[in-house]
Amino acid sequence: MKIPNRILQTISQAISAEKITHIEVIQPLWGGYGQLFRAYVTGKPYASVIVKYICLPQPESHPRGWNTPLSHQRKLQSYQVEVNWYQHYANIHTLQQFSPLPRCLYVDQQANETLLVLQDLHTLGFTHVRKNATSATVLACLTWLGHFHAKYMHVQPTGLWPVGTYWHLDTRPDELAALPDSPLKSAAHLIDDALKQCPFQTLVHGDAKLANFCFSQDDHAAAVDFQYIGRGCGMKDVIMLLSSVLSYHEPEALINDYLNHYFAALNQGLKAFHPRINPLEVQQAWRPLYCVAWADFQRFIKGWSVEHFKVNAYTEALTKQAITQLTTA
Structure with a gap:
């Protein structure tokens, strides 16, 4: 899925960056609902942001065949819940030392799209993911x-x-x-x-x-x-x-x-x-x-x-x- 240029322009303007130099796809969203990607920026104290770009047409397939109107509605509600969390809770919570999480930088919701721009934990030193746990x-x-x-x-x-x-x-x-x-x-x-x-x-x-x-x-x-x-x-x-x-x-x-x-x-x-x-x-x-x-x-x-x-x-x-x-x- 190609990220539209208008989305990249919106992100750049929303966070007052000089420009987005390039993006790095992290993963598609579950069930084909959009993309999670990292956008590299100039003109900011940080080098990158995380973007969740959600598109809402009902997908045609599901990895295990559970593609139903109920699963679709559950997924839609889950994205709205996440937006609510980042809009109303996350930026207060980020003061907590022992349970850090990303700040919300920008939210835009349209009829069939949601754009969530978040602080990149990489820029805070949380640079590792673990596939195997010690x-x-x-x-x-x-x-x-x-x-x-x-x-x-x-x-x-x-x-x-x-x-x-x-x-x-x-x-x-x-x-x-x-x-x-x-x-x-x-x-x-x-x-x-x-x-x-x-x-x-x-x-x-x-x-x-x-x-x-x-x-x-x-x-x-x-x-x-x-x-x-x-x-x-x-x-x-x-x-x-x-x-x-x-x-x-x-x-x-x-x-x-x-x-x-x-x-x-x-x-x-x-x-x-x-x-x-x-x-x-x-x-x-x-x-x-x-x-x-x-x-x-x-x-x-x-x-x-x-x-x-x-x-x-x-x-x-x-x-x-x-x-x-x-x-x-």
Whole structure:
């Protein structure tokens, strides 16, 4: 997809750059909805910006065949949520040291197009992406999540998803209908209710996989891609991150170390942002929901693609544990 010259002119004028010297395509947007690219500029203190150029005609294909009007509407809403996040939350949040993310430089919305111009994390020193995670990488992401969740504890998701994550039950009726696992299907609403009704709700990133983090040379993390941010239990982001980094053969002690690190970061963040909230009470409410959050994601994955590598002995055991925990409580 070629980026129209008028779009490049709009970007240059919006940020008062002398000119855009060239662009570098990062990736097409999921399902053919546009392009994510880096634009190199002159006449600014920074060398480049990130641009999300979204075009909204309904695409004709989907990587796994889930091309329906419902999936189209979900994707449209996700882009509007991301615009709302960057317009109304991000530029205030960027003051936070332990959960950095891009500032919003410019937004333009037309009938069939959205243009989102963001600070390039490369210019802030977050120049690395990781396809394979070391323990240090995972801990950096968990630090980010802990501080982010602490910051937004009890914040209402105005303009965001009422319930965050891209796999939320209410937005995935097709995958629920296709789910071959009868016990999991029967427990789906019970699992969803447990996560929605736990005492402490925050804003969750909603797609906190490894690919949505960038890293500095010394392994600090920053996050991107806020299309599925909304209200929820922090364990949902934690399991999404782990689902993207685990081999699923890790010793239980390592998983516990990861969870302990996350709750230590959450504790530190709560002391800074919400000193009246007892961090121990949050941990007591959330830690038993680790298996429940996995079961919630498993419900989506098994309905979407039952052969997926994230359906395995580890996730099946956690799902069984969650169903037992919820049905015998």
